[in-house]
Amino acid sequence: MILSERINNIKASQTLAINAQILRMKDEGKKIISFGAGEPDFSTPQNIQKAAIKAIKDGFTHYTTSSGIIELKKAIIKKLKLDNNLNYDVNEIIISNGAKHSLYNTLMTLCNPGDEVILPTPCWVSYAEQIKLAQAKPIFVKTNPISQFQVLIKEIEKNITNKTKAILLNSPNNPTGAVYSKEDLQKIGNLLVKKDIYCISDEVYEKLVYDDSEHVSIASLGSNIKSRVILINGVSKTYAMTGWRIGYAAGPKEVIAGMNKLQGQCTSNANSIAQKASVEALVGNQESIKYMRNEFDKRRKYIVKELNSINGFSCDLPKGAFYVFPNIKKLLNAGIVFNDMVIKDSLQLADYILNKVEVAVVPGSAFESEGYLRLSYATSMQDIEEGMKRLKDLFN
Secondary structure, X not given: OOOOHHHHOOOXXXXXXXXXXXXXXXXXXXXXXXXXXXXXOOOOOHHHHHHHHHHHHOOOOOXXXXXOOHHHHHHHHHHHHHHHOOOOOHHHEEEEOOHHHHHHHHHXXXXXXXXXXXXXXXXXXXXXXXXXXXXXXXXXXXXXXXXXXXXXXXXXXXXXXXXXXXXXXXXXXXXXXXXXXXXXXHHHHHHHHHHOXXXXXXOOOOOOEOOOOOOOOHHHOOHHHHOOEEEEEEOOOOOOOHHHOOEEEEOOHHHHHHHHHHHHXXXXXXXXXXXXXXXXXXXXXXXXXXXXXXXXXXXXXXHHHHHXXXXXXXOOOOOEOOEEOOEOHHXXXXXXXXXXXXXXXXXXXXXXXXXXXXEEOEEHHXXXXXXXXXXXXXXXXXXXXXXXXXXXXXXX
């Protein structure tokens, strides 16, 4: 066997595979409407672009310290204080190559072979595979629409063993848009203390909440809870900076020091120019956030209304992020035939939709939840309208 057992034991990212397929089909001249991308369709705000250009002109194009520049760490500390009522020191912050890299560093630093990480589902495609790469075991705990896709405290307790190292939370959630309440987070936080386990809290969608929802960081609910939380965030979703690859983690200094040791031997520092741009993102004008959130909100309401008018789709209004997660179980029991096969799962249905009407969606199986599809509304209203029309033509 050429490849390592470590690599053979993980799955390729379905979302990246779908995006690659979309690009191939577009190269063939097909007019694909894509609901697959997990990134804002807006341009990075001008003030952030200018800060990057200035950094280049100033010659800020060399290595920085492995854990990131002090200026950006201080901007993150200020942001966490103002937005989340959290106090951190510079030795409790690390800047990495995107929030995904921050997550990977955290899991590799915390987990020993055989450790268990509780993972509520539906969950983002990379969580389980990163846990496996750390030689730990993901313990899937199902959520459902009745609880608004929020994991119940009794379900967490039921799955805690002497091997449990952490629980991985994502609020606002990808793919469901679920936003955890302060009350539920407090219960989870108290459980961390009681059982002496960690929480890895992915808060990268924190600015994208709607209606009366409010983002609360679990680390803000008491010093004894904070000491067991590694907070993950970044600039990608909030400031339309996905390609800039800047994420960060805040947590206990011992954990952050371990992550810095790992990062120093793997990638070293994040991009120097992108770090300077991220300082401007965090301390500069924040009006772009309001604009993007308002636009996402309009799309959110429209796409849910349209999906619920299509035969076989049932979709609740998400509270955060920029995804909808419609239930399509009726379609999986409808006897639809494609390529001489009866469609029985979400991957087959997603393939059917792509080939029949050139609309790209992500199967729920990618998020450990069969019977659903994920559609991103981080695309233009024009594309959303056209995509909904094509789905109606196909299923109505």
